[in-house]
Amino acid sequence: MEYGKNFTEMMKEFSMLDEVEGILLAGSRATHYNDKDSDYDVCIYLNKEISLEIRKQITDKYCSYMELNNTFWETEDDGMLRDDKIAIELIYRDYRLLDTMLERTLVRCEADIGYSTCFWANLLHSIILFDKTGKLHNLKEKYRIDYPKELKQNIINKNYSLLKLKMPAYYYQIEKALKRGDMVSVNHRVAALFASYFDILFAVNEMPHPGEKRMLKILQEDDKKIPMDMSENVANILKFAASHDDSLLLEIDKLVINISSLLKKEGVWEDWMDDQM
Structure with a gap:
């Protein structure tokens, strides 16, 4: 070069x-x-x-x-x-x-x-x-090694819990922020939601995480394992967050359902994940 x-x-x-x-x-x-x-x-x-x-x-x-x-x-x-x-x-x-x-x-x-x-x-x-x-x-x-299986599961478990499963999850923080009309908080938590979401997806694909740029583009290349309607979910969440639209929560629900289906399909779903609040 x-x-x-x-x-x-x-x-x-x-x-x-x-x-x-x-x-x-x-x-x-x-x-x-x-x-x-x-x-x-x-x-x-x-x-x-x-x-x-x-x-x-x-x-x-x-x-x-x-x-x-x-x-x-x-x-x-x-x-x-x-x-x-x-x-x-x-x-x-x-x-x-x-x-x-x-x-x-x-x-x-x-x-x-x-x-x-x-x-x-x-x-x-x-x-x-x-x-x-x-x-x-x-x-x-x-460190030119295969993606550790234990690390893969640990990343999925830790980040999946914060999508909607546990009380401190992003979904509930966004829900509260929408009720307060606190749009700065909404956007802050949406960014955090995507950080965990993409961390899960790169772990599912056993790929080292490339950082905060071009994540969608990289996951759309070749034969990556991605959730149904990934691009549409992401685009809608960004649109609804920007427009203060309560449809944001429904779209996050879709995103969680779709990534859950992917985890089940790939055999990395664990029984405790069924305990949705």
């Missing part, structure tokens, strides 16, 4: 730092879902922190704009490359922490609420741009 000159030279400079163990290109440019507006998602794995001064010296050379040390989610620098005016995101991570997180998910099979296997997908589907001692390559090989 060809990259712009400024991108290539900047990666070369980062790779020369003692603090850097490896550099991965992730996101759509690594998975070939990119378009002309896709940014560069770069993960720089460290053995110790790079000073802000050094990061500024490097990024100033190759970027026309740069926001240093954004820490909203992780430590990152976000800017715009000079040559092709494409956005770049530099995320700084501890290599050892990545291994710990992947072991938690893939060895201990601990599920999350939404996006359970995103870090796994990020590693597997990334392109190694630099690997000082082969640690990133070794980590990729270590």
Whole structure:
């Protein structure tokens, strides 16, 4: 794959730092879902922190704009490359922490609420741009494994409970928010509902979760195992949430019924799931 000159030279400079163990290109440019507006998602794995001064010296050379040390989610620098005016995101991570997180998910099979296997997908589907001692390559090989069956069931169980089964479920939170006329809360909970919904679907398909972009598109490709009327359900829920329409609850009911049918068909339905409130 060809990259712009400024991108290539900047990666070369980062790779020369003692603090850097490896550099991965992730996101759509690594998975070939990119378009002309896709940014560069770069993960720089460290053995110790790079000073802000050094990061500024490097990024100033190759970027026309740069926001240093954004820490909203992780430590990152976000800017715009000079040559092709494409956005770049530099995320700084501890290599050892990545291994710990992947072991938690893939060895201990601990599920999350939404996006359970995103870090796994990020590693597997990334392109190694630099690997000082082969640690990133070794980590990729270590976790190039079949989808753990225990993890699959744990993700399904944990996230299915929050669709409509338990008292704190999104359905009941949305129902209360509609009664209050609190549309900010409605939309917040709808987003959470979809996070759990898609976490279940990628687990059913034994696919590492690709993240928050293009989820419908990916699940519609090839012969994926998907619920009946998936696209229609999703579109209607978004439409009814935006229009403050009480039909939203009926559409969520349909979504839950359809995903339940899929779980039964795929043999991952458990008896306790029959206890609908």
